[in-house]
Amino acid sequence: MQKGLVVITGASSGFGAEIAKLFNKDGYPMLLLGRRVEKIKELPLNFENVMVEKVDVTDFNSFESAIRKAEDKFGKTDLLVNNAGLMLLGNVITQDPNEWQTMLNTNVMGVLNGTKIVLDGMKSRKHGTIINMSSIAGFKAFADHAAYVASKFGVHGLSETIRTEVSSSNVRVSLVAPGAAETELLTHVTDKNALSDYNSWKESMGGITLNPVHVAESVKFIYDMPQEVNIREIDIATTAQES
Numbered sequence: 476m477q478k479g480l481v482v483i484t485g486a487s488s489g490f491g492a493e494i495a496k497l498f499n500k501d502g503y504p505m506l507l508l509g510r511r512v513e514k515i516k517e518l519p520l521n522f523e524n525v526m527v528e529k530v531d532v533t534d535f536n537s538f539e540s541a542i543r544k545a546e547d548k549f550g551k552t553d554l555l556v557n558n559a560g561l562m563l564l565g566n567v568i569t570q571d572p573n574e575w576q577t578m579l580n581t582n583v584m585g586v587l588n589g590t591k592i593v594l595d596g597m598k599s600r601k602h603g604t605i606i607n608m609s610s611i612a613g614f615k616a617f618a619d620h621a622a623y624v625a626s627k628f629g630v631h632g633l634s635e636t637i638r639t640e641v642s643s644s645n646v647r648v649s650l651v652a653p654g655a656a657e658t659e660l661l662t663h664v665t666d667k668n669a670l671s672d673y674n675s676w677k678e679s680m681g682g683i684t685l686n687p688v689h690v691a692e693s694v695k696f697i698y699d700m701p702q703e704v705n706i707r708e709i710d711i712a713t714t715a716q717e718s
């Protein structure tokens with residue numbers, strides 16, 4: 476059977492890049508999205524059936540155009556991984572509200588945008604899977620994470636809502652909620668105190684955080700289940716992460 480199109484947002488680094496490698500190994504046609512497309516093009520992939528498009532997930536129109544273009548070439552989207560996101564740590568008293576807005580726009584609006592673009596087609600085909608990248612911060616509080624936590628609680632909430640709305644159409648909505656992992660996520664934090672507290676917290680767990688490969692494997696595991704089985708959520712962190 477021909478493999479359906481896999482769309483991955485935020486494929487230029489971290490989890491997204493590892494997810495792309497896993498699906499590429501299995502020969503899936505893929506659309507890889509991000510703003511730094513040069514980084515995606517440098518990934519060790521077989522690019523024969525891979526399309527790379529520069530898309531900011533907060534821009535609905537360019538997001539939709541990229542998906543339609545890939546669908547014209549590879550067929551309809553069967554898996555969307557809404558992975559793009561960012562974490563700007565900071566205390567609400569001191570943090571620039573623009574940072575809250577950036578996180579809410581990317582982490583919540585980006586996921587809603589992607590979902591809206593593919594969901595109707597999946598419903599009418601009675602087939603398809605959407606996997607959203609949330610976080611342990613999607614159901615637990617962490618200091619200096621208020622706006623990030625708000626965004627990831629949002630991802631949990633919208634995922635569960637949409638899951639119930641499309642379950643009778645045989646469409647799966649699922650999420651992966653990782654703990655602290657080694658990616659580029661922390662490189663965008665501007666609050667030096669919040670960053671140093673985060674790093675001290677990491678040190679208190681032995682300095683070892685999650686290998687992104689295992690997050691990618693979780694995504695693949697969810698997708699590889701038969702369509703009638705929905706792993707609704709995987710929470711994954713290092714054994715040493717206590718919180």
Ligand code: NDP
Nearest residue numbers: 485487489490509510511531532559560655656658659660
């Ligand atoms: P990275 O910073 O390594 O990757 C983030 C990815 O998101 C990049 O590919 C980036 O691409 C993309 N991205 C960010 N903003 C946008 C945007 N506006 N439009 C399109 N793409 C965007 O971090 P991670 O791999 O860790 O992050 C992936 C997801 O995992 C995020 O949702 C994050 O919140 C979540 N997460 C991470 C954890 C961790 O500890 N690392 C723990 C729990 C959850 P580009 O800059 O090229 O656009």
